[in-house]
Amino acid sequence: MTTFIAEVSSNHNRDLARSLAFIDAAAGAGCRAVKFQLFKIDQLFSPEILERSEKHRKRKEWELPLEFIPQLAQRCREMGVDFSCTPFYLDAVAELEPYVAFYKIASYELLWDDLLAACARTGKPVILSTGMATIPEIKHAVEVLRSNGCQEPTLLHCTSAYPTPCGEANLAAIKTLRQATGCPVGWSDHTLEPAVIHRAVHRWGARVIEFHLDLDGTGDEFAAGHCWLPEQISAVISDVEKGLMADGNGIKEPVPSELPDRLWRADPSDGLRPMKEIREQWQASL
Secondary structure (H helix, E strand, O other): OOEEEEEOOOOOOOOHHHHHHHHHHHHHHOOOEEEEEEOOHHHOOOHHHHHHOHHHHHHHHHOOOHHHHHHHHHHHHHHOOEEEEEEOOHHHHHHHOOOOOEEEEOHHHOOOHHHHHHHHHOOOOEEEEOOOOOHHHHHHHHHHHHHOOOOOOEEEEEOOOOOOOHHHOOOOHHHHHHHHHOOOEEEEEOOOOHHHHHHHHHOOOOOEEEEEEOOOOOOOOHHHOOEEOHHHHHHHHHHHHHHHHOOOOOOOOOOHHHHHHHHHOOOOOOOOOOOHHHHOOOOOOO
16 A cells, blocks of 8 residues: 655645635545645744845745644544644754654755754654765665664655656656655655656655645646646545555456356366356356
């Protein structure tokens, strides 16, 4: 089974009703988890950047209000999906701990040992995106997590471009990460291409698929071109599940839908259909 995680990012528009609707839409699409982000601009960007960049200062409007968290977690419980959130400042780890089923650490924070350790020490599962990172950097991050109590983090191969060209998805790195770290590995999608998700799951064995979701094309990040709409991702999830169901148990034997035709094979004595044992008593149906 592959776990699909809907990443709301900043598409909530600081609207509680809209935030709750994301949870409903993700559950309806077949996701098993919904993830938000908890950041404060003055603890995300350095003062030098904020002083010089109005663009970065305006991201204050993208912050998720902390008071939403209990209500979002409750809605997830009601809808039967896991609630998760990415902490972008150290105090956020403790603020989220009573509510999240797991922590997700973003690619941009992969080098921040203190954040990795704080998440691991809670005892909750940790998922770590690996965009832009090298294998030595990833191995170090995994060691920090393990040494602080998270023995089996999940890694997400990721290309941190929004959107990601299909030719730069480099899905074969899923296998590389699995071999290098021994961790379960998935794919964080920014391509908006169904074929890429299918390939990640069915060729490279991605255990987790994270994707960015918007409700209606009005979220703050939708225009960038990396966010799925509910009806789009619902079709992909349904197709992936059908494909996984088709794997079966691997035992080569007749399956139930084949059984009626077994006696209609060519009889080995004369090469004619059906088997001799049913020829005389067979009656044509009206």
